[in-house]
Amino acid sequence: AVSGCLSATEQPSVYGNETEATEYQGIELTPISNQGNNAIKGTHYIDRDTYRLQIDGLVETPVNLTYNQILEYPSTSKVLDLNCVEGWGFTAKWTGVLVETLFNVTGINENATTVIFYSADGYSTSHDLDYLLDNNIMVAYKINDVTLPPDRGFPLQLVAEDKYGYKWGKWITQIQITNTGYKGYWETRGYSNKADVGGPPFE
Template sequence: MQRNTITRRDLLLAKPAHTTERDFQPVQTPTGDFFRQRLRHIPRIDPAFWAFGLGGLAAKPLVIPYETFMTLPTVELCATLVCVGSTPAHPLMSSARWRGVPLAALLADAQPKPEARFAQWYGADGYTTFTELSRLGEAILAYEMNGEPLPPEHGFPVRLIVPGVYGYKMPKWIQRLQLTDAPANGFWEQRGCSANGDVLTLSAITAPRHLESVRGPVVFEGFAFAGARLIAGVDISIDDGPWMPVPLGAAIPYTWRPWRITWTPPAPGNYRVKVRATDSDGFIQPAAAPAFPDGSTAIQTIIIRVTA
């Protein structure tokens, strides 16, 4: 069977999120259930010897030791993170409440030179990527996750959070940032992933599961997410019938939006169920779309077995 997902060897180290909950409220995913993705080892960093460096095309380069970094003003941000290889069949997607230092404040202190246009990131695991400076207005260097210190597997002591982009644009175990006038492709960009990393519009049915046997009436539940855009609507279709709008949960910027609908089947049997989302730009998910290299935006289809 062909899988609509990235199959590169490196993604084998990804651990799917736990998505068995029947209710996606609240938005926050417990830290222990949050999906994990790494390419190499998990660095074990002693904060006594860690410092964040900001240099390159900066008039006033910064080197901030851990103790000083932890005293800087912070902001809190709720954000959903998605791996570019995520599909409904292999979910790599979770939400958390992040606290950290706003990058804009550090950039203001460093005074980027006029020719600086890109941020080149370097992690302690050897991972690199880049971001356009113009896209970092709401970015934070997070050191707390769901009210607790950032765990090593999620980037301790500091990871980058940029709302609305895929996880490969948010490196963990951050050591330094170099301001440059031109981008230098990182690990995933060299393998064909997009330079901007914008999350594509997606939706999923989380209950019932594919091929699950259920009794009527059937409660369908799931979520939809569109990165920096909002979810304007979600529809389901039964046995290729007309698309039916479903009730939505609260719309919170940069986080997935839950949905739920109860359906009474006309008789026992197998039913084919599809879901699609429409974002605030008017984009509607297509029936099919390639997952590699820019992420999946195809609609999900499941089959349920109604027993009575």
């Protein structure tokens, strides 16, 4: 493949018993094998059966959700570009559950303003609560119609639409709601906490 495109002779990749989508609603998707990928400590491997997503902080009812419980919630799909500050990017179909759906389960304190996403590898990042709700932001469990491979963030990757790639946390294990600002791994190293694509990557 050249420049992230499938040639006419290439066949879609198969992951387990799932076949990777090559296009969606007329939009060509970048094959997973051609997608750029970064992590601070390499790929993390998380056991599906023991995994729990903890949602806590300024919520009415903290929860620890199993992977199967997450799959039971209504799903949503979007084709979105992930753009890295390094200059590369790719187009993929993301499928998962809206963050708002999860917050409807826990309830949110009226003073909440910020949501922190913690990853299994020690990574973290944050977003304004309003951004997550107003833009129908999801945590994805599938990419191009296949379950997230380990290096893509299984079991959950945050899909931070219109934000640079370092705001798209992978291997999400905890979502914490707070009323104070928070700077994550790269943000404490000088990267913009806003991270709008096309805007300045540094503060």
